[in-house]
Amino acid sequence: MATKSEIGQAPPAATDAGTEGPDVLSTPLHTVEIVSDPGEGAQTCGQIFASVSAKMGNGIWTVEIIPAEIQPPPRIPAGASGNRIRIGTNAVTNWGDRTNLLVAFNEQVLLARHRAGALEDDATILLENRWATHDDPAIRQEWTAALKELENSSYRIVEVPMEAECLEVIEDPRRGKNMFALGLLTWIYDLDMKVIEPQIDHVFRKKKNREEIVQRNLELLERGIAWAQEHLDFRVDVPRKPTETPQVVMNGNQALALGAIASGMELAAMYPITPATSVSHQLGDIFERFGGVLHQAEDEIAAAGVAIGASYAGKVAFTITSGPGLALKTEFLGLAVMTEIPLVVIDVQRGGPSTGLPTKVEQSDLLAAIFGQPGDAPHVVLAPATIEECFHSTVTARRIAETFRTVVIVLSDANLATGVQPFPRPDLDASWQSTPPDQSPVREGRGPYDWDPRTGLSERFVPGRPGGMHTVTGLAHDEWSTVAYSTDINQRASEMRSRKIAVLQQTLKPPVVNGDESGELLIVGWGSTKGAIEEAVDRARSEGRSVSSLHLTFLSPLEPGLRDIFRRFGKVMTVEINYSDHPRAPFITRENRRRGQLSWLLRAHTLVDVDCWTRVLGEPIRPGAIHEVIRDHTRVLTDTGG
């Protein structure tokens, strides 16, 4: 049996596992975290663990634990860096509630996770114990203080001599401890070495002495396995169900980038901003092979301008940003709407306002995305809810932008950006790609805004088309793009630009209710909260509660039939990761309460009294928290409600 840490006492770290073999916990869901100081490789370890688990047939959802700084001082709670991986027998749709198993490279990052309330009461902690006997008395003191802080917790802390073990293989354990940790997990979760090896090889594919490095890492891995086998008394079995359909596994930003390529777009203009930038890293890696240009502009405004200029002259282009950048692009988005130049804007949302929480998730850009442009600027806003939808949303966005000559904003967020999940491999289709711009002569008598009076749609005159010469302008203009000097033109043109959005809305399908079509409570969500909401709803329904959920992909225009759906429920409330006043907080009344952003939108749209429950904790909402909200708003029915 492994020892429980004795406060303030030096190792022995763990005793022999004995001869009876380990206890095996069999569970359909398990959450593991690997956390270290930045630069110690916990993220790489977590990514490999997640990929291997997915390849072996587990559902996974990975969340990055990211400090705000690149290289904060070592051994401080704020520097905790790593991955949290929830693995399951079935598809895992969200990051879950709390962590069952933590691998911590020092006691300070353990404290960080403890203080964040990230760990289950009975979590098992595999803790590097070199700090207990460190030469520096200050570090020894920190170790003692940390374990004292934890003494009332019921965690099971297993001390692991990671450094000592790694020193048997390499000189600098900072660069290798993560592979030893991966070895521990390999044994605990019974991972297949045949799947791990190519994954490690891939991680080091760009290193000069790749073979040597891979070999060294495999040695460390084996050492971790051997140590675990000898010392640990538990293993975890999350039964695997290899899928029939081919799957791919990636994060949301990779999916956005690959989807953009699948859509045939050939120019992306951006300015670095967290957490959107890794979309452009992915493009930087491969876009040129597809004939694509990744333009890193001098600022966010220029990025929008270059994308609009490119779209004007040919295939639809896109720009990639996050909240502060979306704010800066505002005037250009108005120009694109006014000139009816198609444009795709990817906004990977983070916490706001201002610089806010750059690395953390929030859904606070919704109203700015829809209404942020001064003047009437009708356009399209949609939000992927899963990694898979991230891929397909760029294809949809490009097609809508082109068909309706408008701006389409895709609202992803930091949760999707860094979350890793397997999904069915996209069955790529050449028709998803935009066609080369029409260069045929323009028929005589046709104007660049020959709006169909019913639909507002018109044909695009791309430069190069003989006979189509005109000057597009952000000034109010008529069918010929002539600056408006008479009173009625602005009214008519505004109608036409608005009409297109109504035409699009008429093509949308009503959203499908998850659960019963009517009942006591309907939870409405958008974006990355889908998995957590549906898991919470499922849990509550299995308790006999009458609750359903609805998830919206299109936020502008809204999908049809919402009022009819809402009226079939006793209460409707949104769950969102943005700020709202608590209804019983001081000074807050029904009249002055500031509500969740979707809630505000739905109230105006449906005239239904849509309530909300929102949080801005800088982390995805846990299904357990939503479950509590549902419990507060529903009764247990004797009839389990189907």
Place this chain on the structure above:
Amino acid sequence: MSGCSLLSVVLDEDRSFSVSDYEGARARWCPGCGDHSVLAATRRLLADEQLAPERTVFVSGIGCSSRFPHYLNTYGFHGIHGRALPLATGVKLQRPDLDVFVVMGDGDCVSIGAAHWVHAIRYNVNMVALLLDNEVYGLTKKQTSPTTPQGYSTNTQPHGSYLPAMNPLETTLGVTNASFVAQTAEWVPQHLFATIQAAYRHQGFSFVRILQRCPHYTEDLFLPFVQDPTRVELLEHEDGIVVPDLHSRFENQRRHDPADIDGARRLAEAGDHIRLGLFYRDETHPRYDETRSLPAHTAEEKLVLLNEELDRYAV
């Protein structure tokens, strides 16, 4: 860099264009505005170079001079204040086959669009950028511009502009990778035309500052120079902008090799004289639009490549 390779453009080789083929809407600038001269010189250039109207794009920002594209029968993009250069860069990156001209006022380029100006110089994308500099905000009715001379009264600084005027030539010549910097004046039409033509023929980002009168708000600003040609100095060199017809009118001529960047920077400094001519030209500077050679794939070829890419993520 992309997009054009798939285009099948049929050009009628037999077409020829006269100045009138480039006439768009009737210009609505004030009578006597320098913009009219620049428009006339530009139409002459388009006809001289026989540029197909459908393959020529004029991009502008906001301001009096930014109405420019409306008055031409080419493709035009009348954008937003200060942002003509990013739009033009986007056009040119997507469609290197198009000829792109950018028309900006001094507020547009030197003030609100200054970040884009500096970076466009460095990008050195092949296009012509015309700064129509009347040293005042006209469209918004006489406010101080960065190029308004110190002490000059406007509606926002009625006791006179507080600070020395910014010198766009010095700034441009100070930016890494600048490749073509010239100055001309709208009241010397032959020089104006020759300068725009040299700018068009230069391979890279051609920056031309055009000094111009605003008859409404700054009528007196350039008057001493217009009335007294001895206060104008022509930069002369066989590699520069040479207009022999002007030699009798402007007796002050200075020999300056446009390859000499240090000399160019010295000459750009403000003094009692206005200097017209080519300050600097170097076609060896890297051009951003030539930094990448991109393959032209069909949709099917891209599918194959993307499927290979997805293999890397396969479970």
